[in-house]
Amino acid sequence: MVTREDVENIALLSKLFVPDEELDALTKDMQEIIDFADTINNAVESGDDFDNINNLSNVLREDEVVESLPSREILKNAPEQAEQHFLVRNRE
Amino acid sequence: MKYELVAGFETHIELATKTKIFCSCTTEFGGEPNTHCCPVCIGLPGTLPKLNRQVVNYAVKAGLATHCEIAEIAKMDRKNYCYPDLPKAYQISQYDMPLCLNGYVELSNGRKIRLERIHIEEDAGKLIHSHGDTYVDYNRGGVPLIEIVSKPDIRSVDEAKEYVEKLQQVMRYIGISDCKMQEGSMRCDVNISVREAGSEELGTRTEIKNMNSITNIAKAMEYEFERQCDVLESGEKVTQETLRYDDATNSTYPMRSKEDAHDYRYFRDPDLVTINVSREDVAEIKKSLPELPADKCRRYIDELEIPEKDAQLLTKYRNISEYFDEAIKGVKSPKTVSNFIIGQIFSRLETEADKEEFNIKTTPKQLNELVKLLDEGKIRNNLAKSTLEKMLDEGKNATDYISESDMGGLDENALNDLCKQAVEANPKAVEDYKNGKEKAIKAMVGFVMKNSRGRADAALAEQKIKDLIK
Numbered sequence: 001m002v003t004r005e006d007v008e009n010i011a012l013l014s015k016l017f018v019p020d021e022e023l024d025a026l027t028k029d030m031q032e033i034i035d036f037a038d039t040i041n042n043a044v045e046s047g048d049d050f051d052n053i054n055n056l057s058n059v060l061r062e063d064e065v066v067e068s069l070p071s072r073e074i075l076k077n078a079p080e081q082a083e084q085h086f087l088v089r090n091r092e
Numbered sequence: 093m094k095y096e097l098v099a100g101f102e103t104h105i106e107l108a109t110k111t112k113i114f115c116s117c118t119t120e121f122g123g124e125p126n127t128h129c130c131p132v133c134i135g136l137p138g139t140l141p142k143l144n145r146q147v148v149n150y151a152v153k154a155g156l157a158t159h160c161e162i163a164e165i166a167k168m169d170r171k172n173y174c175y176p177d178l179p180k181a182y183q184i185s186q187y188d189m190p191l192c193l194n195g196y197v198e199l200s201n202g203r204k205i206r207l208e209r210i211h212i213e214e215d216a217g218k219l220i221h222s223h224g225d226t227y228v229d230y231n232r233g234g235v236p237l238i239e240i241v242s243k244p245d246i247r248s249v250d251e252a253k254e255y256v257e258k259l260q261q262v263m264r265y266i267g268i269s270d271c272k273m274q275e276g277s278m279r280c281d282v283n284i285s286v287r288e289a290g291s292e293e294l295g296t297r298t299e300i301k302n303m304n305s306i307t308n309i310a311k312a313m314e315y316e317f318e319r320q321c322d323v324l325e326s327g328e329k330v331t332q333e334t335l336r337y338d339d340a341t342n343s344t345y346p347m348r349s350k351e352d353a354h355d356y357r358y359f360r361d362p363d364l365v366t367i368n369v370s371r372e373d374v375a376e377i378k379k380s381l382p383e384l385p386a387d388k389c390r391r392y393i394d395e396l397e398i399p400e401k402d403a404q405l406l407t408k409y410r411n412i413s414e415y416f417d418e419a420i421k422g423v424k425s426p427k428t429v430s431n432f433i434i435g436q437i438f439s440r441l442e443t444e445a446d447k448e449e450f451n452i453k454t455t456p457k458q459l460n461e462l463v464k465l466l467d468e469g470k471i472r473n474n475l476a477k478s479t480l481e482k483m484l485d486e487g488k489n490a491t492d493y494i495s496e497s498d499m500g501g502l503d504e505n506a507l508n509d510l511c512k513q514a515v516e517a518n519p520k521a522v523e524d525y526k527n528g529k530e531k532a533i534k535a536m537v538g539f540v541m542k543n544s545r546g547r548a549d550a551a552l553a554e555q556k557i558k559d560l561i562k
Contacts, residue, residue, distance in 0.1 A: 060148070062145060062146075063111050066117070068117045068127060069130050074129045074130075084126055085220070086176070087225060088227075090224035090225050
């Protein structure tokens with residue numbers, strides 16, 4: 001059973017903001033998603049390689065440098081930054 | 093009780109590709125913080141990693157050079173752990189289907205240190221801790237690594253040192269990494285345990301993380317071996333834990349258990365497709381490998397009659413052995429070339445780094461010409477030596493210092509004259525020699541050599557002088 005607290009917790013871990021009034025609806029959605037995923041358990045084993053369902057192999061790139069992004073772009077989403085670094089504050 | 097050390101290594105080596113493993117950012121060392129980054133290597137949602145072909149090639153090279161089997165099918169997996177050096181909160185690595193399996197590194201005592209596997213993975217970012225806060229630079233994040241995992245086959249600190257040196261040597265030879273431990277492009281984790289000598293069972297091991305010099309590896313292993321022996325002697329048990337070695341106090345201490353929570357929840361990375369390594373590609377890569385140091389060393393000893401110790405010195409760095417290979421072309425005695433390199437040339441190269449670089453003014457072709465003059469009897473050893481010194485100073489050819497007349501050798505009359513002069517000029521030496529001091533003859537031979545500018549045959553001169561004094 002998915003609870004409101006589970007959804008709150010997942011949102012926190014995912015760094016997503018969820019308004020209180022949406023929590024009940026999201027809890028219901030989450031439960032449905034998990035139920036849907038559970039149907040996979042009932043599927044008959046076919047021997048297919050589920051890990052590689054597209055049957056793709058060797059998608060490779062050449063070793064050629066492409067210009068990186070400027071550091072201000074890279075740091076744009078950083079919760080905190082200092083001296084061109086991502087900053088992780090000591091919470092203790 | 094007598095204890096035996098048992099150790100295995102996990103060695104991380106940064107590959108010398110131009111770009112990162114899953115994106116086209118440069119792998120260049122250094123650079124302003126967070127300037128070698130893109131959405132892929134900082135792990136933004138919705139980005140798609142794409143594997144660098146060269147990373148697969150280099151890893152296969154590493155595998156072939158260490159006698160591994162190359163997997164036909166390999167895949168990439170996610171190794172989950174949460175730490176700021178890893179922006180996605182997982183590292184893309186290989187779990188149960190690595191590229192290379194079951195190799196070995198052979199030590200000089202003939203023991204083979206078995207390799208369990210070599211896999212490819214991405215490096216993490218760099219963390220700088222300051223006043224309790226952490227500054228993160230992702231330039232290194234996504235730089236390709238290979239991890240070489242050995243079996244616990246190492247039995248002494250000396251074997252450990254040689255194992256690391258051999259890996260370093262072979263990876264540099266095949267050109268896949270510079271393996272600079274001080275810059276972090278080669279790092280070792282050491283698993284270490286002790287057991288009663290002669291026992292087959294493995295003791296409880298500890299792991300010393302992130303060793304960045306061979307000296308520290310040796311010191312840490314010695315310390316940890318003693319510590320574990322003491323624990324067992326006092327009737328207690330060794331605790332399985334992850335340690336750090338502190339250079340300043342020469343001791344190991346446990347890492348916080350938080351960092352050591354080993355539940356990586358490996359699963360296949362669904363963004364990256366299967367890697368098929370065709371046998372044709374493997375054969376192609378095998379062909380591209382240079383002669384490996386161990387094979388070269390054997391060949392120098394067996395075919396060129398170079399003493400083992402010298403052969404090891406010549407093959408330690410690829411630049412030296414390539415220079416030597418070039419310089420011996422068509423010469424009668426490769427040993428002479430070897431002696432010039434190990435003697436006169438090495439004496440000008442003070443550090444190991446100098447030797448590795450082997451940046452000298454004389455080209456292999458120039459040394460080759462000099463040795464051929466010796467071979468043909470046109471010049472004598474002394475003249476060759478002094479000429480080489482000048483060549484090394486100025487980078488010119490041997491023939492710029494040696495004139496045609498020098499090469500003519502010394503005719504019989506000239507030699508007789510010089511020997512006579514030598515006897516006349518050294519009455520004291522003559523006296524000494526007559527009184528049984530054998531060595532006194534050398535002073536007179538020296539006179540002849542000096543005044544003939546090295547052209548005389550020293551052995552012949554000695555005989556002639558002896559005849560004169562009699």
